[in-house]
Amino acid sequence: MSRKLLKVKNLKTYYKTRMHEKIYAVDGVSLEIEEGKVLGVAGESGCGKSTLAHSLMGLYIPPLYYSQGSIEIDGKEIIIDDKEYLRKNVLGKEISYIPQAAMNALNPTLKIRKFIEDIMAEHRPNLSKKDVYDLAAERFSNLNLSPRVLDAFPNELSGGMKQRTIIAISTILNPKILVADEPTSALDVSSQKIVMKLIKQLLEKQYIKSLIFVTHELPLLYHIADDIVIMYAGEIVERGSSDEVIFDPIHPYSKALMASMLVPEKGAKDQKLVAIPGSPPNLKSVIKGCRFADRCKYADEECRKSKVHEKILDNRIYRCKK
Template identity: 35%
Template sequence: MADKLLEIKNLSIEYNTEIATVYAVNGMNLSLDHGETLGLVGETGAGKTTTALSIMRLLPEGIGEVTAGSILLDGHDMLKISEEDVRNLRGNTVSMIFQDPMSSLNPVMTVGDQILEVLAIHNENVSKDELNKKVDQMMELVGIPANRKNEYPHEFSGGMKQRIIIAIALACEPKLILADEPTTALDVTIQAQMLGLINDLQKRLNTAMILITHDLGVVAQTCEKVAVMYAGEVIEYGRAEHIFSGKYLHPYTQGLFNAIPKLDEDVKRLETIDGMIPDPTERMEGCRFASRCKYAKERCKNAPDMIEIEEQHYIKCHLFAESKDKNAGRDEKDGR
């Protein structure tokens, strides 16, 4: 067993189209321990789904390209191993719960056969009767009667299709689940049930998860660690208690929290973050958030380094680098 289940180092990803080159992920660093849950948050276009697809090696062929960095998954270099080895890892070591159930299921196969297909690929020595029993178990596990396994995707509602996607992803009990907005099509009650189901599996099998979401409430209830992405970069990373305590926060993370409605405040208009996310087709120098940041200064024309401001809490911002330097100077003066 590798020390880290997942290690992403200096990852950069581009989408090359006839119109322009899109710089989707830029020098990303991330790691995940066995059994750990990481919430990956940020607005649309930040590079969250692209990161997950690169781990699965499912970037669009001929368009998506990893231009730098490495992805180590359970000791396997995902960017260097053969396509056959990748297929053996998908579903067994890593599974992905896709955001859109409508396009994730095969319309001409029954839902039971789609779950069975995943199980059969990774359990060649198991009898078909045993595999069919496992299909029934997975259907019941996500709250769908097993007698509906011979029905087709069009016979299910959007929420039930999403449950089938979750059943497929969990069927082989993978070490890592990549959950891309897994509860988008579900109502609040079923959403809680599905997140509870995924959490129960994690505890039972020591399964790790990267939860991609816009819902900070879900992150607070589900995740041990949080990574905030902006314009293809992780700009803040730490344990959930660090991020949600509000003690030290990147200006962008502050903006995300300020935009959340508060039950104890009666306001006519929610706060917003001024401006727009940078054009991903343009290479940027300096801080990517500078054009929207109220603290921006001349120094922000240079790219900030990721610094540790407290144990296991990292922020990529000149504002905190400057504060840390001042505190270090005071400590030296005081003889500490």
């Protein structure tokens, strides 16, 4: 049986506005991921996907704040007060992050090798610059990038090369868990295919042990994820295998999300796209009932008045009274 690398329990993180209002973008999220598995996180813009990705790092930079909950990586709690220990011993080694809009994450005035030298100076100071270069060149070659990229400036690289370079830099320390936040959103179809293949290679070559893949393109997860969680308004509303969530969703939001997307599957060509009415709730205020109730055609007064707890059906988790 595979060991559970990541355990998140009742995690709550929020943004604080200038008026000192708290916006709980992640509100009571619990999830687990096993070694060797890919967990997809999907939902429309503003559902809390990227905030969850940031929150899993355990390092909270204002206006993002930690409220409660736990994050365990390989049995060790990473919600700690010693931020310097977290930077040196957890980030990059235990868990690493590919940021959204990663192509803009590189300083245009520095060569690629400089980024890697800075990482190694912090985490593996015993290595000489030549050792670092040789290690990076080997890693880049293994990930289908020419070692010549190391001596290039970011503006000399194409969009797809920048994205692959960010992935290589993010995994240079072989983290146990990689969190990829919308890694294909700004790429054309050909570059998306290359990046997806590269990410799969990271698992196959044991550069990473597990992957959390965040995207708003739910059908994309069918080709990479073992399990999928659907987020809505800061909560997880459904979790199941890729086949279950994509082809047989339970929660009304999951169903509506799939109905609003184009999919390349056989027979889907003649299906009409259905827009989800309304907009997500305001997370500044306390929501007593189901957060999807005002947009759900099945909702009644009971859905709006009382808190909706998770249910389990054949190892699938969903949050709905129906």
